[in-house]
Amino acid sequence: MYVFFLFFVCLQCKTASFTLMKSVKAFILTYVLWLLLGTASKVVFLLTYHELFEGLTLADVMGVVGHGVKLDMAIAGYLTVLPALVLLLGIWQKGKYVLAGWRTLMALLIFAAIVFYAVNLGLYGYWGFPLDSTPLLYLKTSPADALASITLWQALGACAGILVLTILTYLLFEWIVIPGRLFSGRTKTRWGKNAVACILMLVLTTLLILPIRGGLSTGTNHTGSVYFSSNMRLNHAAVNPIFSFVESVLHTEDIGSQFRFMDDKDATRLFDEMVCTGLRSDESYDSLGIRLNTHPNVIIVMLESFSKYIMDEGGHVEGVTLRLDALAKNGLYFDRFYANTVRTDRAMVSILSGLPAQPSMSVMDMPKKSTKLPAIARSLRNNGYATYFYYGGDTNYSNMQSYIVGTGYENVVSETGFPPRQRTSKWGVHDGIVFERILKDIDEMDKNKPFLVTMMTLSSHEPFDVPYESGFKNEALNAFAYTDDELGKFIERLKRMPQWENTLVVMVPDHLGAYPDDLDNYQLWRYEIPLIMTGGVVKEHRNIHTIGSQIDIAATLLGMLNIDHSDFTYSKDLFDNNAPHFAYIAFPDASFGIISEDNQVLYDGVPDVVVWDTGEEPGKNINCAKAFVQKLYDDIDGM
Secondary structure, rough: OHHHHHHHHHHHHHHHHHHHHHHHHHHHHHHHHHHHHHHHHHHHHHHHHHHOOOOOOHHHHHHHHHHHHHHHHHHHHHHHHHHHHHHHHHOOOOOOHHHHHHHHHHHHHHHHHHHHHHHHHHHHHHHHHOOOHHHHHHHHOOOOHHHHHHHHHHHHHHHHHHHHHHHHHHHHHHHOOHHHHHHHOOOOOOOHHHHHHHHOOOHHHHHHHHHHHOOOOOOOOOOHHHHHOHHHHHHHHHHHHHHHHHHHHHHOOOOOOOOOOOOHHHHHHHHHOOOOOOOOHHHHHHHHOOOOOOOEEEEEEEEOOOHHHHOHOOOOOOOHHHHHHHOOOOOEEEEEOOOOOOOOHHHHHHHHOOOOOHHHHHHOHOOHHOOOOHHHHHHHHHHOOOEEEEEOOOOOOOHHHHHHHHOOOOEEEOHHHHHHHOOOOOOOOOHHHHHHHHHHHHHHHOOOOOOEEEEEEEOOOOOOOOOOOOOOOOHHHEEEEEHHHHHHHHHHHHHHHHHHEEEEEEEEEEOOOOOOOOOOOOHHHHHHHEEEEEOOOOOOOOOEEOOOOOHHHHHHHHOOOOOOOOOOOOOOOOOOOOOOOOOEEEEOOEEEEEOOOOOEEEEEEOOOEEEEOOOOOOOOOOOHHHHHHHHHHHHHHHH
């Protein structure tokens, strides 16, 4: 409607003054060019990721462009406001300085827009959702690590591509709008006609609120406004990444108003049926031989991007995780276990604090809240444990440092704790070197005091530059094989140490990542990961078939140690038969779900649709999932 209105005004201006006609024409052309740039980005996106869109038809392309134009018009509105103000100035003041101001402004705006479109194009293949505020978090906390996943040539190529596209787009604007004719010459003192031109330009600029807002209806533009297909990737293609980024930034702190599905009383009732805190003390639990009456040493290894998909059990590839496969067959193996999310910062909080991953934000980026969370480290430290955290990279990444220290880790070893000669990975220090450091430190620890050692691996992250040749041509699989081999060596050496007999080792991935190449956030296998426990205190192999997810590790581990876990509201002891066992999953597109024995459901909150709903009792978990997330956001907002 707004575009048609602009053309109507343009036709009427043919009979008006020359100044008025030029100004309105330039305004309209500027807006339309921004709109076309947004549309062109969608076509490039579809061409770039054509392999992800099997059976893509012309109707699909038209659907992406046609539905996506709503957000493209909104962004075109935002990007036209400042040029419109310069046009207003140009009605009253001509000259080279005004012309230079216009050109500088347009060059900067074009460059910024191209960067947003290019970043979305580059990241979607890794993340599987439109651009949001996550890159801002990574760049803010640790710029070096944020860029560690790309090679120098990739970075140079991306910069060159952005520069070329910026120049070409700018020349297109210059050629079509012709600012030289707008601002050159001397200012004529036709006050009456200039005033009319000024008023009309002010009206047109003010009316930009219509495409920005999305019309006159009570509902306003949001990312979900352009969702139109059951194929979520087509919906993602329709989203304008500049809009989704701005929306994410503006709504990150607006916690209390997000995910409001039902009355609080109803949400509380459903939620109370889904939680089970506190120790279980009956004899049936102890008879399992799981509860440990002493306080053994605890080692938690979080494996970057590992999953069941790359294990022999998955059946997709063989020989990648030889060590992990063997450990699963000799320890406690939880074979129906799921990752909470697809991002490390959210997964780490789920594992160590039992807090469910949030679909629209990362609590790790909020130190005032993240440091208040219950945590395994804090609970063990309060029970006499020495606590250590190891990471070969920069712990400032994603505000990791504030979370680690704030939740009870007394000793933190990161890349700065290693000599420069050992920092040969783009992320920092390779996993093998970190494992060696842990063994050395364990050997020097006080033998009379139990310890908690936690490690986050990093070598199986892009760009997979590991000092290892496994025979796999795929770089990601080679990197997985390297970390797996180093983990196996670590366990073997640990077994030869006197601490082994009184040690429990917990191994769990943060999320499935890097393999296979085309990740799909809407598939259940995307969240299937192993949870393995071994160590001298584990006397026999057992497969545990209870459904659970990363948030359940805290209660399960503390329950095994006979330590109270009542402050871990969302965590459930996987050995407690009376607890309601299910897995919670979420990813950063307002999507979340619950997996239980009788119903598996995934809900996408942006278009307000149930993506899948399977099992013997379809529909059973949808309101439970909504209540779970609603209460989660209530809790975080109240921290």
